[in-house]
Amino acid sequence: MRVGFVGLGNIGKPMALRLAQAEGIELQVDDFDPAPVQELVAAGATAMPVAEMDVDVLSVMVRDDDQVRDVAKRARPGTLLLVHSTVAPGTPGELAASGHRVLDAPVSGGAMGAADGSLALMVGGDEDAFAAAAPVLDALGSKVVHAGPIGAGTRFKLARNMMHFIAFTAATEAQRLAEAAGLSLKDLGDVVRHTDAITGGPGAIMHRETTAPLAEDDFWFGVFTNVTSLGEKDLGFAIGLADELGVDVPLARLAVDRLGPGLGVPTGSTTGRGEQ
Numbered sequence: 001m002r003v004g005f006v007g008l009g010n011i012g013k014p015m016a017l018r019l020a021q022a023e024g025i026e027l028q029v030d031d032f033d034p035a036p037v038q039e040l041v042a043a044g045a046t047a048m049p050v051a052e053m054d055v056d057v058l059s060v061m062v063r064d065d066d067q068v069r070d071v072a073k074r075a076r077p078g079t080l081l082l083v084h085s086t087v088a089p090g091t092p093g094e095l096a097a098s099g100h101r102v103l104d105a106p107v108s109g110g111a112m113g114a115a116d117g118s119l120a121l122m123v124g125g126d127e128d129a130f131a132a133a134a135p136v137l138d139a140l141g142s143k144v145v146h147a148g149p150i151g152a153g154t155r156f157k158l159a160r161n162m163m164h165f166i167a168f169t170a171a172t173e174a175q176r177l178a179e180a181a182g183l184s185l186k187d188l189g190d191v192v193r194h195t196d197a198i199t200g201g202p203g204a205i206m207h208r209e210t211t212a213p214l215a216e217d218d219f220w221f222g223v224f225t226n227v228t229s230l231g232e233k234d235l236g237f238a239i240g241l242a243d244e245l246g247v248d249v250p251l252a253r254l255a256v257d258r259l260g261p262g263l264g265v266p267t268g269s270t271t272g273r274g275e276q
Helices: 012-021 034-042 065-074 091-097 110-116 127-132 134-140 152-180 185-199 201-205 219-245 250-263
Strands: 002-006 026-030 057-060 080-083 101-104 119-124 141-148
Touching: 002 012, 012 026, 012 034, 012 057, 012 110, 012 134, 026 034, 057 065, 065 080, 065 091, 080 091, 091 101, 091 152, 101 127, 101 152, 110 119, 119 134, 119 152, 127 134, 134 141, 141 152, 152 185, 152 201, 152 219, 152 250, 185 201, 219 250
Parallel strands: 002 026, 002 057, 057 080, 080 101, 119 141
Antiparallel strands: 101 119
């Protein structure tokens, strides 16, 4: 299979190296920086300007929407564009409307996931294109989700990253509280990574097909009522500590009001069934 790869940056280069090592793939690469291109050539790829690439699939991992459009303009007609860059929701459809075959296939897992082939790829596009790109997708990641039609992969990635960066912001709030309480921030980080690896972190509550309120006879009603009860209790204690220490914790205050409704159960639950 002839595959092109454009964009050999922090994540793109290890992705391309995975393809260079994959059986049954002949890889051509291009980047404005000659250093990673030469590294890929040493790994078995061929250096080739985008306009001259004669490939079945062209993976694009560049910085932004304008760079994606530029690559698309220079690619040979009929090439299947596999857009790994995180772009605006309308960009994949715009590329498809201009006559390109397109799959939007943004990734999650960072440089480490790119290097060891454990990326998650969230893919939008038609079934035929998805099947055609399968060898590339499978070489790049260990979790490949066909999210729906063109643009669905990008919408999937934006939802995933929204949670990611909100969680980062919540972590900074927790760090401020821990610091004011005289605790080790490094130890706190170690405990968070340890326990999230066991429980699944925020993903632990993501098992339903809908965000609608739960019926009382639904299995998840009891589970999430308990989660809400424990969460409101612990958030209340944390907010009280923050007030005592003079630490502003607006996300924690927001969470008290939104945790239950977000899970589909009432707030102010008193039916918690045990400590965690």
